[in-house]
Amino acid sequence: xxxxxxxxxxxxxxxxxxxxxxDLRVRWAFEEVGLPYATETFGAASPRPEGYVQWQPxxxxxxxxxxxxxxxxxxxILLYVAEKHGSLLPEEEQARWQAIAWLFxxxxxxxxxxxxxxxxxxFNAGKDWAAGAKEAVEPLVRQxxxxxxxxxxxxxxxxxxxxxxxxxxxxxxNGLKSSSFVAEFPNLAAYHARGTGRPxxxxxxxxxxxxxxxxxxxxxxx
Amino acid sequence: xxxxxxxxxxxxxxxxxxxxxxDLRVRWAFEEVGLPYATETFGAASPRPEGYVQWQPxxxxxxxxxxxxxxxxxxxILLYVAEKHGSLLPEEEQARWQAIAWLFxxxxxxxxxxxxxxxxxxFNAGKDWAAGAKEAVEPLVRQxxxxxxxxxxxxxxxxxxxxxxxxxxxxxxNGLKSSSFVAEFPNLAAYHARGTGRPxxxxxxxxxxxxxxxxxxxxxxx
Numbered sequence: 001x002x003x004x005x006x007x008x009x010x011x012x013x014x015x016x017x018x019x020x021x022x023d024l025r026v027r028w029a030f031e032e033v034g035l036p037y038a039t040e041t042f043g044a045a046s047p048r049p050e051g052y053v054q055w056q057p058x059x060x061x062x063x064x065x066x067x068x069x070x071x072x073x074x075x076x077i078l079l080y081v082a083e084k085h086g087s088l089l090p091e092e093e094q095a096r097w098q099a100i101a102w103l104f105x106x107x108x109x110x111x112x113x114x115x116x117x118x119x120x121x122x123f124n125a126g127k128d129w130a131a132g133a134k135e136a137v138e139p140l141v142r143q144x145x146x147x148x149x150x151x152x153x154x155x156x157x158x159x160x161x162x163x164x165x166x167x168x169x170x171x172x173x174n175g176l177k178s179s180s181f182v183a184e185f186p187n188l189a190a191y192h193a194r195g196t197g198r199p200x201x202x203x204x205x206x207x208x209x210x211x212x213x214x215x216x217x218x219x220x221x222x
Numbered sequence: 223x224x225x226x227x228x229x230x231x232x233x234x235x236x237x238x239x240x241x242x243x244x245d246l247r248v249r250w251a252f253e254e255v256g257l258p259y260a261t262e263t264f265g266a267a268s269p270r271p272e273g274y275v276q277w278q279p280x281x282x283x284x285x286x287x288x289x290x291x292x293x294x295x296x297x298x299i300l301l302y303v304a305e306k307h308g309s310l311l312p313e314e315e316q317a318r319w320q321a322i323a324w325l326f327x328x329x330x331x332x333x334x335x336x337x338x339x340x341x342x343x344x345f346n347a348g349k350d351w352a353a354g355a356k357e358a359v360e361p362l363v364r365q366x367x368x369x370x371x372x373x374x375x376x377x378x379x380x381x382x383x384x385x386x387x388x389x390x391x392x393x394x395x396n397g398l399k400s401s402s403f404v405a406e407f408p409n410l411a412a413y414h415a416r417g418t419g420r421p422x423x424x425x426x427x428x429x430x431x432x433x434x435x436x437x438x439x440x441x442x443x444x
Contacts, residue, residue: 057373058331071319073326080319097293097302104295104329109280112334124358132351151279
């Protein structure tokens with residue numbers, strides 16, 4: 001046990017998931033505010049620690065603890081970190097709510113289309129229906145990215161200054177890294193590079209990758 | 223123009239969308255806190271009012287205005303209404319953040335699976351790949367509902383007392399009304415009935431349905 005704010009993470013994931021696990025969002029926020037945090041790790045394919053489902057009802061990563069407070073959902077955790085530390089959200093009311101709107105938009109208006117694309121292009125790629133489903137979702141992914149691209153325009157960040165909205169959107173766009181969708185929108189590609197080029201992002205990603213030092217799961221049936 | 227808080231809504235939708243448009247969430251919140259609101263309406267199949275994309279970057283419904291403040295994303299609007307009126311969120315810190323976590327969970331951990339099911343069971347039902355995609359997403363819908371059912375247990379509401387998390391989750395479950403998934407989880411079916419049985423929900427739904435008094439779109443090519 002530790003007194004530090006604690007985020008759960010994996011100590012092993014399959015290669016395709018490296019850099020995509022969502023604890024990256026929380027690590028990035030802590031690196032931006034310059035505060036230490038601790039991790040509790042287990043394998044992506046391992047049984048969850050006893051009682052984990054009470055902490056994270058979907059048994060996913062991350063869950064978060066700060067003292068007595070327990071929390072799940074990356075959107076909620078980012079909002080908590082921003083509110084607690086008075087950072088990563090603009091102070092001016094319209095800009096603050098614009099950032100919160102984009103935080104939700106990343107999770108609900110953009111990510112689901114990306115997840116669907118990933119499900120058909122990668123996870124279910126071998127199924128006989130996957131090509132049709134993938135083809136049908138591609139225009140949806142493009143439409144969502146075009147909306148974000150148009151809204152972003154020439155600005156550096158979604159709510160003017162860097163905020164939790166950008167931590168969310170940049171990591172949502174990471175989910176498309178096996179495709180060339182983002183490159184179709186030059187200002188969005190530049191935005192993504194600007195986000196992943198931040199020193200705090202790099203420290204967070206390095207820390208996440210360094211935690212993948214656990215054993216691979218035993219072959220099934222062994 | 224009006225000084226009242228204003229939500230955008232449709233004045234015409236195809237039949238399958240009745241009761242599913244997301245402005246219902248915002249109307250419900252205002253009915254719960256007992257405050258008036260105004261609507262600005264247009265047809266679901268009509269061009270958006272000029273400048274709407276600056277207000278709602280995805281050109282969806284709802285967008286929201288309160289005085290000078292403009293906002294989009296139902297999760298953000300619900301959070302704004304709750305914070306502004308000191309209502310619909312528990313006061314105790316853990317319960318408050320639990321409600322916020324479930325607000326996000328409705329939008330990101332549950333709704334996307336429901337949307338995918340709807341996309342294959344209804345929207346694309348005639349496509350030759352839709353049956354395979356639908357079959358593949360059904361276990362995901364069941365898994366998500368089981369998680370919510372297990373977490374809810376015997377409680378009436380997700381964060382103990384009624385909150386914006388319930389406005390979100392009940393309306394997310396509305397999206398499965400053309401299926402029998404929710405009925406497979408008796409405590410979830412009872413929760414959904416408890417939510418939609420609230421007088422404020424009924425007033426919100428009646429108001430939404432009453433606004434569908436606009437003209438149907440002209441047949442294409444006419």
